[in-house]
Every structure is written in C-alpha cells, then in structure tokens.
Amino acid sequence: MNKSYAKVIISGSPISKSNFKLFNVKGRAILPYNSGKYHDRYAIYEEQIAYETRCQNPGVQLSEALIAVLKVYYKSQKRHPDTNNITKSIFDGIEKSGLIINDAQIRRIIIEEFYDKANPRFELELFGESQYFMDYKIKERDQYTSPILYSPPPNRKINLTKCRNKPTKSSNSSPNTIKCEICGKTISKSDSISANNGKLVICKNCFNKLF
Structure with a gap:
C-alpha cells in the first residue's frame, strides 16, 4: 500500500x-x-x-x-x-x-x-512530498472562449468612479438598532447574536429558544 x-x-x-x-x-x-x-x-x-x-x-x-x-x-x-x-x-x-x-x-x-x-x-x-512534486504551467489558449462573468450581489453595489462611499444615515432608525430575523422585533446591537457571516441577526431571546 x-x-x-x-x-x-x-x-x-x-x-x-x-x-x-x-x-x-x-x-x-x-x-x-x-x-x-x-x-x-x-x-x-x-x-x-x-x-x-x-x-x-x-x-x-x-x-x-x-x-x-x-x-x-x-x-x-x-x-x-x-x-x-x-x-x-x-x-x-x-x-x-x-x-x-x-x-x-x-x-x-x-x-x-x-x-x-x-x-x-x-x-x-x-x-x-517525499515521493511527489508539483509541476504546473499556465498557458494561453489557442482559441478564445466566452468568459464566465461575475457580478456583485444586489445588496452590494460598487461605484468604480469613487475611492470611498460614505455610508448614509436614516432619520427613522438608530445605527445601533436592528431587527431580529425571527421575531421581527427591533433590538440593539448589544442584545443581538449574528450568524452566517453577519447575514443573519437574531435576538438573544430567540437564540435561547433555538438552543
């Protein structure tokens, strides 16, 4: 073997x-x-x-x-x-x-x-590595093929003409308050738990019910 x-x-x-x-x-x-x-x-x-x-x-x-x-x-x-x-x-x-x-x-x-x-x-x-080594090359194609193109997600628009986009503030909500994805209640950041790389936010009460 x-x-x-x-x-x-x-x-x-x-x-x-x-x-x-x-x-x-x-x-x-x-x-x-x-x-x-x-x-x-x-x-x-x-x-x-x-x-x-x-x-x-x-x-x-x-x-x-x-x-x-x-x-x-x-x-x-x-x-x-x-x-x-x-x-x-x-x-x-x-x-x-x-x-x-x-x-x-x-x-x-x-x-x-x-x-x-x-x-x-x-x-x-x-x-x-005692028995194998890596040997690879990147070559230019003889014939051009259609590229596989990627676009940013709908919630993240990129402005290529500006070096920096300043965040906008909403007059109706505080920057420190967010909504729980499960119960829909408005909560503060200190009372929230994030998941899925910050894409999912739930309140501590809902989190305790899950676990």
Missing part, C-alpha cells in the same frame, strides 16, 4: 463552514450539532466526510508534508459557496478521519471548480 498517496470522493453538495456559525453572548463562534435546526448541517457534513474518508482509506495515515489537488463539483454554476471557503470544511473532516494528522500538512494545493447537476461532490487527492 502506498503510504504517500490517498484519494477521497465525497458525494453531495459541498458546504462552507462559515455559513453555519453562530455566535454566543460572549462573541465566540459555535457550531451547533444537535439543535435540530438548519445550522446542524455543517457538523453532520463534517462527520460524513470523516466516516467516508476512513472507509475509503482503511489503515492509512499520511504524516508528512502534502500536496493536495481538490476538484469541487457543484450542482449549479450560479448558486454555490465560495470555493476558497470550503477548503477549511473539507480538511476539518479529513483531519477528523485520521487520514492526516493536521491540516497544516497541506503545503501546496490546487483547487478546481466544476459543475455536475446529477452528481455534486468533491474529489481530493493527497500526495506526499
């Missing part, structure tokens, strides 16, 4: 760890596991990665510095997590499986993004 190589294939749409974080009253990030709510998805996904990795690589542990080649296949080209963000989710599960000792072993990595509506997944190959 080659102790310098391993491959892992995990079916299902890859998810990002950052999308499932909640923050407690002290501001510390937490990842719910058995709340019965939506945010449990990440912990369950991490366990899936760990279990299937061990099943696919029984008795294998890579302890040296590694090169990683990660191919991510999404359902949709338009809606999916940032590929750069999901590497942490994947390697947390790989580390938990025991296949690697620590994700700090990954010293070189190539990430490629693909689309497969029928079979979303990720495929990860790990190569030990």
Whole structure:
C-alpha cells in the first residue's frame, strides 16, 4: 500500500463552514450539532466526510508534508459557496478521519471548480512530498472562449468612479438598532447574536429558544 498517496470522493453538495456559525453572548463562534435546526448541517457534513474518508482509506495515515489537488463539483454554476471557503470544511473532516494528522500538512494545493447537476461532490487527492512534486504551467489558449462573468450581489453595489462611499444615515432608525430575523422585533446591537457571516441577526431571546 502506498503510504504517500490517498484519494477521497465525497458525494453531495459541498458546504462552507462559515455559513453555519453562530455566535454566543460572549462573541465566540459555535457550531451547533444537535439543535435540530438548519445550522446542524455543517457538523453532520463534517462527520460524513470523516466516516467516508476512513472507509475509503482503511489503515492509512499520511504524516508528512502534502500536496493536495481538490476538484469541487457543484450542482449549479450560479448558486454555490465560495470555493476558497470550503477548503477549511473539507480538511476539518479529513483531519477528523485520521487520514492526516493536521491540516497544516497541506503545503501546496490546487483547487478546481466544476459543475455536475446529477452528481455534486468533491474529489481530493493527497500526495506526499517525499515521493511527489508539483509541476504546473499556465498557458494561453489557442482559441478564445466566452468568459464566465461575475457580478456583485444586489445588496452590494460598487461605484468604480469613487475611492470611498460614505455610508448614509436614516432619520427613522438608530445605527445601533436592528431587527431580529425571527421575531421581527427591533433590538440593539448589544442584545443581538449574528450568524452566517453577519447575514443573519437574531435576538438573544430567540437564540435561547433555538438552543
């Protein structure tokens, strides 16, 4: 058995760890596991990665510095997590499986993004640096292809003509008050808890009911 190589294939749409974080009253990030709510998805996904990795690589542990080649296949080209963000989710599960000792072993990595509506997944190959090295080139195409263009989300407009956009103040609301996404009540920042990279804000009362 080659102790310098391993491959892992995990079916299902890859998810990002950052999308499932909640923050407690002290501001510390937490990842719910058995709340019965939506945010449990990440912990369950991490366990899936760990279990299937061990099943696919029984008795294998890579302890040296590694090169990683990660191919991510999404359902949709338009809606999916940032590929750069999901590497942490994947390697947390790989580390938990025991296949690697620590994700700090990954010293070189190539990430490629693909689309497969029928079979979303990720495929990860790990190569030990004692036996393998990375050799890659970027070449200019012989024929031009249509570019894949990206645009900012609707709630974030970018003004390319100004160096800095000054925030506008509303006369009807205080900058220190916001609304809870669950109960709809107006709350102060000190009484709120943020999740999903600040996109979801709930009051402490609703948070206590969830957990």
